[in-house]
Amino acid sequence: MTVLNLLILVCLLYVVLLFAVAFAADRAARLGRGSWLRSSVVYTLSLSIYCTAWTFYGAVGFAARSGLEFVTIYLGPTLVMVGWWWTLRRLVRVGRSQRITSIADLISSRYGKSNLLAVLVTVLAVVATTPYIALQLQSVTLSFAAFAATDPEATTLPDMQSTALWVAVGLALFTILFGTRNLDANERHHGVVMAIALEAVVKLFALLAVGVFVVWGLSGGIGPTLDRIETSPIARFDVSGSRWVGLTLLSAMAFLTLPRMFQVLVVENEADEHLRTAAWAFPTYLMLMSLFVVPIAVVGLDMMPNGANPDLFVLTLPLMEGRDGLAILSFLGGFSSATSMVIVAAIALSTMVSNHVVMPLWLHYSGMAAVVSGDVRTVALMARRLSIAGVLFLGYVYFRLSGGGTALAAIGLIAFVGVAQFLPALMGGLFWRGATRTGALAGLVLGAAVWLYCLFLPSFGPSAILPQTVFDHGLWGQSWLRPRALFGAEGMDPVIHALMWSMLLNISAFILGSLLSFPRPLERLQGAQFVNSLDNPGTPGGWSGGMAQSEDLLIMAQRIMGAREAQTLFSAAAQRQGVAGYLPEPSPDFLQELERALAGSVGAATAHAMVGQIVGGAAVSVEDLMAVADETAQIMEYSSQLEAKSQELARTARQLRQANETLTQISVQKDGFLSQISHELRTPMTSIRAFSEILRDTQDLTPEEQNKYAAIIHDETVRLTRLLDDLLDLSVLENGQVELNIQTGTLKALLDRSVRAAGGDGNGFRIRRTRASEQVELTTDLDRLAQVFINLISNARKYCDAKPAVLTIRATISDGQLVVDFVDNGSGIPTDKHAVIFEKFSRIGQTKASGAGLGLAICREIMERLGGDISYLPGQEGAAFRVTLPLAPGRMAAA
């Protein structure tokens, strides 16, 4: 087998391993066994995506060209991590409390949830990141070609373009598979994070292995290596001061603002605790990555033939020495660096594109109808998947167009300057309450324009996009507008030149714009929340609810977050408010909470618009602003205490009112029932008396007549007995005297039995089930549980008024609980009746009465005895009941 074939095999095996690791981590997290997935070590390792292939291969090339200067790229992030107490702590807190999904989301959210800003940030991020992705594709293809070139048996060199295409397709597949599992970007991508943590270990190990080989294997130890550096072309330490300082600053800024770094630093962060470890562990990682860069560069310059590409020394040195194993390891290191960067960048960008560009457009063109339109979740997920594919496709196209030339090699720093333009708006937003949307917009636009004109467009070379005359004489012949010498700043390094002017103008416009404009109320509110994020976690919200319909909100939330998550959120809020069921009152607090939860899925601006659409306009009241103002902080303290008290009172009053209402209704029903029950008892009694009198008094009855009358008497007694049985059953259950008969069986068998007992399918009544999800083993009183199911099914059969009537039975498992939903397609139960249907003697719609109204009351008592619950589920298409039952852990039969 040739080395090239071996390489391809190892590479494929490695990819399979990555998929397996991501899959296993996702699975472990889903089963709740993944506490180690959230450890500080994994967090620190995931930060290593800062070290891309540009680091892995490029750092040595950088060192070979300009000596120790390469180290500035890693010193900047070191300073940021060491100084986490200043910035990162704030950033992470804000990110978590505001459920931030991306850097565009954070900036938009801070400046009054402005979607214009979000779009601007998104576009700039895509423009800056696409070439970077192309650079990663290029590094993989170049390293692959380096292998092919040394392989004497490989007759034809593999096609560079097709290698890149395959890598891009594979990466898109991986990212879509593991990066869009859940819609909520705040929910961690455990699979992805685990895979990049593994890749972090691989690339560090590979670079260290090559370094050890070079220092001890080729140079003969530390001393000789240092001697070798002394005599090398880069022995003199003559870095330019402006580049040394400028690049350190630039890398520090980019570390905070690169979309992929923001994703792992802030969005995937779960606890402040992680930062404390990463504060020293990540600088250690960076130091180890840089440790052997200079030795490798020097030895490479010494031993490799003239004209060899120093960017590939890490790979070509072991290859030249015939160490194929080491070379393959080194290739895997570079491959890991490239792939992990692309995966996270694609996730970060796709979140931005789908949340800030696609979703707003889609909402706009679907008539902004969040309530009635279809499932938003699938649209959002689809948008994100398409965006991932789109971003990678753009990267590939860029790679093809640029021809993999030298233009790409310089793109790392160019991209850094591009994303650094976010920094004034980001930091200003976190530390300065006076920063406004206008200022942020002005700064971003001006900074981005300078970056484009002075650095990005010229990077394609003279006459490629900007004509040569612009380079020589400036735009419109104005010599002070030359892209490499703006305002006459001649002879500067292009990167530092662009960095200086873009940041100067960006910051000036940001400050000036902020000083001259007046923020909208929502901006002021958000500004205060961001700047004071460390002191007070939340200020009162901006929604004036009341007109909002909780059920509409629930329907919308279900479509965005998924039914289960939305129901959990709503019922928890209802519980806090002291309201039973799934529909909390639309208080401002609740609306704020809901908006944040939605923001985790679709971004702040869209979530704000969607809630606003239902609630009817966001009103920031004078009180809210007062609460923000420092001067009233003292008053706030007292009034918030008063408010807490009065809220508690209101909650108690609400509970009392609810109890009273229920009592009154029950009393009315009880009266009704008494007359009902007398009637129910009287009717059979009358016929029993009448027919027994006939039997007693009439002499010449034929045997058939005798039989017929006896049968009627018998039927009526059966009916009476059943009624009395029900009453007895209920009173036994209520007094807790019932003996449970615990058995084990599957849910499927139980449902089969219940459906049969309730009369089965047919006659215009259909039952839809998902049998695969019913393979759950239960250990409980199966007869009692069957009684509940039979009751629910026959209720649907009796009361569902749709033609044809369809009952859907859905079984799911969540948090160790079996959840079985019975949803029919009829007209449901009116909201005001939800509270009483589980009471004794309650009957909804007196029309087709054939029971005494005891069924659901018995069901509730049974479920209580079994340790579970039965409740009415609002916001479905018809009447819906939810039965929950705790499962002992590990009760899943092999499904």
Add this chain to the structure above:
Amino acid sequence: MSPERTPLFLARRSYRRRRLADAARVLPLIGGVLICLPLLWKGSPVSGGTVQALIYIFGLWMVLILASAIVSRHLRLDESDREDWIARDDGAAEE
């Protein structure tokens, strides 16, 4: 939260914690200055080489890592935000 509520003097424990937070803030600034130090050696015949700068930078790097580890280890996040004015109990005035 209001300025009136913050005490002027702190107990020993919270005093330590505050100074530790100060250390955490000042660390990147010191690091930044020290990183720029090699620029002053340029052209100096005795210490102008890449080797010296290499050893200096990596040594500095390790010191920064160590300092950051020590400071971060003793800085507990949630307490330090709040404890400053809760810890008035023993009334020790030490600042």
